[in-house]
Amino acid sequence: MGDVAVIVPTLRRPESLERALRSLFRQTGVADRVAEIVVVDNDPTGSAADLTEALRAVSPWPILYRHAPTPGVATARNAGLSATTAPLIAFLDDDEAASPGWLAALLKAQAETGADAVFGPITGRAPGAEAWLQDYLERFFGRDGPTQTGLIAEPYGCGNSLMLRATALPGRTPFNVAADQVGGEDDALFAALAARGGRFGWAADAQVEEFAPPHRATLKYALARAFAYGQGPSQTAAAARNWPGVARWMLIGAAQTAVWGVGAAALTLIASPRRAALYDRTARGAGKVFWMKGLEPRFYGSRELDRLNRAAARFRAGVR
Structure with missing residues (x-):
């Protein structure tokens, strides 16, 4: 059985969720590493259930569906963690699409660096933005980093990351639900990890694209x-x-x-x-x-x- 679970929180973005999941199905070099994909539906009405069920038939790995009806990003991530016992946790947001070598690159970087949390680059996409804002917004929603894989001094956000559960995600609810409405739950998590002597890594080849929906491309x-x-x-x-x-x-x-x-x-x-x-x-x-x-x-x-x-x-x- 694999040792990695990929958690995908989602809230009423069926088209984006399908794009994210299908990008995971195309991952290469990790056939024996993935234990499951966990879809966390943060919509009170459970709107992602039917899509998740339909995609099970084409997934190379088990898909677990977890309903977290109270909206909040920390609540959703904690719910995803509660659904799996995998020792390695990868996070992909529902507005992201992973390149085929994404997970393999994260795993390779973690093995090389010994980091507790590893992050990768993000290419921002804002197709619906005003012309004068598009370059700025695509940089805003993107994420640059070192050109080479290695240890880094400062962490990034949870989207496009791989973490050692034992050290980076301690306890049953490592994400502070007080941040549900305002964000910043990952900042607090990584500050605590750094205080414990944790290390951060960068996987230069773990590329994803992030697609800003129209209401965010402003x-x-x-x-x-x-x-x-x-x-x-x-x-x-x-x-x-x-x-x-x-x-x-x-x-x-x-x-x-x-x-x-x-x-x-x-x-x-x-x-x-x-x-x-x-x-x-x-x-x-x-x-x-x-x-x-x-x-x-x-x-x-x-x-x-x-x-x-x-x-x-x-x-x-x-x-x-």
């Missing part, structure tokens, strides 16, 4: 994400009660906001497409300053999240 969404990314260092320092560290990050953020904000304003006056990148840097700087609880953007959310939570409550109560 400047508003990207800047909200950039603001949240900026909050990360300050929030991590605050969680550790490292108040000098918080002050340092806030000062850095204030300087970034001022410098990049001026540049963004200048490029806006001439309608340069490059202004989007400076908006991004300004937002990240502001996030370091305004990191406090209650100021986090709600990506899974606001009215949509409230609606889904009400639906989840009705579902659990047996009311359709």
Whole structure:
């Protein structure tokens, strides 16, 4: 039996989910390594069940379906972990498509580096974006890294990753569900791993594509994400009660906001497409300053999240 489970959380993206799963079916060089693919359906109504069942017939490995009716990215990832006992866990998001050598490259990099968590590059795709924003958004949704496989000092996000369960994902619920609506659950996970002496690796050949759906391929969404990314260092320092560290990050953020904000304003006056990148840097700087609880953007959310939570409550109560 294989020693790797691939977890794919999903929320109402049937076409993207099918693309992600079919990309997993085409993986090469790992026939004896994959124990199962775990689809975690985060829709209260369980909308991914029929598609998952239909694709079982063409999957080279068992597909497990796990329903996590309370919407939230941390909840979904924890539910996926509870469905498998595999010692190695790979994560692929439902808006990603893996290259045929993806999983083999992650496994090879982990064996070579001994890292507790290994990450790979992402090519962003934003086919529905405005023309002037497309280059920026594709870089935003993408992920670059070293050209060579090896150990790295800082972690990336969970999408396109492989982790040793025993060291990187301890306990029954390693992802903090308090981050369900705002994200950042992987930042906290990796900060704790680093504090325990964990190591991070990079698999240069573990390539995936990430396809931004129309509602995300916008400047508003990207800047909200950039603001949240900026909050990360300050929030991590605050969680550790490292108040000098918080002050340092806030000062850095204030300087970034001022410098990049001026540049963004200048490029806006001439309608340069490059202004989007400076908006991004300004937002990240502001996030370091305004990191406090209650100021986090709600990506899974606001009215949509409230609606889904009400639906989840009705579902659990047996009311359709």
